[in-house]
Amino acid sequence: MSIEGGSHGKLLRLLFGHAVETAQPKRILDFLPPVPKGRTVVIGAGKAAAEMARVLEQAWPGELSGVVVTRYGHAAPTERITVLEASHPVPDPAGCVAAERILQGVQGLSEDDLVICLLSGGGSALLTLPADGVSLADKQEVSRQLLACGAGIDEMNAVRKHLSAIKGGRLALACAPAKLVTLAISDVVGDDPAVIASGPTAADPSTYADARAVVAKYGLALPPAATALLAAEPDETPKPGDARLAHAEYRLIATPQLALRAAAAEAERLGLNVLLLGDSIEGEAREAAKVHAGIARQIAAHGSPVARPALILSGGETTVTLKGKGRGGRNSEFLLSLAIALNGLPGVYALAADTDGIDGSEDNAGALISPDTLARAAVLGVDAGARLADNDGYGFFAALGDLLITGPTHTNVNDFRAIMLL
Incomplete structure (x- = not known):
C-alpha cells in the first residue's frame, strides 16, 4: 500500500493496528x-x-x-x-x-x-x-x-x-x-x-x-x-x-517502545519520514498536544527535523485534570487540543488512541483529526474550545463521527499518537 493508495485515516488506522498486533x-x-x-x-x-x-x-x-x-x-x-x-x-x-x-x-x-x-x-x-x-x-x-x-x-x-x-x-x-x-x-x-x-x-x-x-x-x-x-x-x-x-x-x-518501533518501521516502508519522540510522553494531554503541534508546524514550514511526507510518533501516558463535566478520555482530549493548535494546517492528519481499545472509561480507543476538523465542527455548531474546557473530547468527536472504536484489543501498551504531514 502506498501513501497515495489509501485514505489518510485508513493509513493511520493501519499503523495503529500494526502497533497493537506487535504487542499481542x-x-x-x-x-x-x-x-x-x-x-x-x-x-x-x-x-x-x-x-x-x-x-x-x-x-x-x-x-x-x-x-x-x-x-x-x-x-x-x-x-x-x-x-x-x-x-x-x-x-x-x-x-x-x-x-x-x-x-x-x-x-x-x-x-x-x-x-x-x-x-x-x-x-x-x-x-x-x-x-x-x-x-x-x-x-x-x-x-x-x-x-x-x-x-x-x-x-x-x-x-x-x-x-x-x-x-x-x-x-x-x-x-x-x-x-x-x-x-x-x-x-x-x-x-x-x-x-x-x-x-x-x-x-x-x-x-x-x-x-x-x-x-x-x-x-x-x-x-x-x-x-x-x-x-x-x-x-x-x-x-x-x-x-x-x-x-x-x-x-x-x-512494551510501548516495541509497538512504536513496529509502527515506525511500517511507516518507513510506506515512504514516510518518521520522527519518533519516544514512549515516555507525560503531562497534561492538552499541553502535550501543543508541543506536538509546534513540531508539526516546524516540519510544515521548514522541513525539519524531518521532511514531508512525515510521521510524528509518540507514546506514553498523559493525564487529564477534570474540571468540566464532559466524557473525557486523554487521547480525545489530546486530539481536540491538537486540532485547535493546528487550526486547520493543510496536509496534517492525526490519530491518538489507547492500545487497549478504551480511552479512559468510554467505548472508543481514541479518535482522528484532519485539516477540516474544526470547519466541520463549526458547520454543526460544535464549539471546539468550549468542548475542550468541558473535558468533552469524546462528545466533540462523536458529533463529527470521528471516534476510533476498535473494541477490546487484548493488549495494552499505553497510548499511541501518530501525526502525519503530507
Whole structure:
C-alpha cells in the first residue's frame, strides 16, 4: 500500500493496528518457563490477562489451573484457567472476589511448584483487596479522586499499593516458597515492574510517606479510614533487595517502545519520514498536544527535523485534570487540543488512541483529526474550545463521527499518537 493508495485515516488506522498486533499476548510463547516438578498455578490481572491465559494454556505441555481477572467485556475462552471479570477504572466487588480467589489459589504451595502471573495494564483496579480497616467504598472513592486530579500513574499506584493487601509485592510474598514467574505487558512509562498493575509481584520502592505526599500534592480528601491507614504505616511493602522475593522472576513480553518501533518501521516502508519522540510522553494531554503541534508546524514550514511526507510518533501516558463535566478520555482530549493548535494546517492528519481499545472509561480507543476538523465542527455548531474546557473530547468527536472504536484489543501498551504531514 502506498501513501497515495489509501485514505489518510485508513493509513493511520493501519499503523495503529500494526502497533497493537506487535504487542499481542501471543508473544508470551517466547518467554515461558520450564514445566516444574510440581503444580503449575496461573494467576493474573489486567485488560490482556484473559487472552494471555488463553494463549498460555494452549501452549503449556503440562497440567495447570488458576484464576485471572480482566475488565468486563475483555474475556477470552479458556478451559483450564478460570477467567473472571471486574470493573475498571473504578473497582467493584467482583474485583475483590477475584483478588481473594487468586490469593487462595497460591496458598500451600511448595518449592517444586510454579506460579505464572500474567499482568497487564488495568490490573491495579481489577485486582482489588483493601487493606485491613479500609472498605471497598473507601477504595472506590480514592480511585475516583486519583483519576480526576491529574496524578501520574506512578503517583496513583503509590497510594493504591499502600491501601491494598495484595499490591506492591504482597502477592509475591503470598506465592512463596513456589517459584514465581511474572509475564507482563507494560503500559507504563519506563516499563517499571513496580508500577505495572501496581506491582503485585514486584519489589516496591515507594513508601507510606510517598503516598501521603501524593495526597498532599493534589489536595485529596481521602476517606478517614484511608487517611488513618496511611498515617499509621502498619506494614511496609517489600523493598528492592528483600530476601523474601528471591523466588520471584519478572519478564516483560511487550512494551510501548516495541509497538512504536513496529509502527515506525511500517511507516518507513510506506515512504514516510518518521520522527519518533519516544514512549515516555507525560503531562497534561492538552499541553502535550501543543508541543506536538509546534513540531508539526516546524516540519510544515521548514522541513525539519524531518521532511514531508512525515510521521510524528509518540507514546506514553498523559493525564487529564477534570474540571468540566464532559466524557473525557486523554487521547480525545489530546486530539481536540491538537486540532485547535493546528487550526486547520493543510496536509496534517492525526490519530491518538489507547492500545487497549478504551480511552479512559468510554467505548472508543481514541479518535482522528484532519485539516477540516474544526470547519466541520463549526458547520454543526460544535464549539471546539468550549468542548475542550468541558473535558468533552469524546462528545466533540462523536458529533463529527470521528471516534476510533476498535473494541477490546487484548493488549495494552499505553497510548499511541501518530501525526502525519503530507
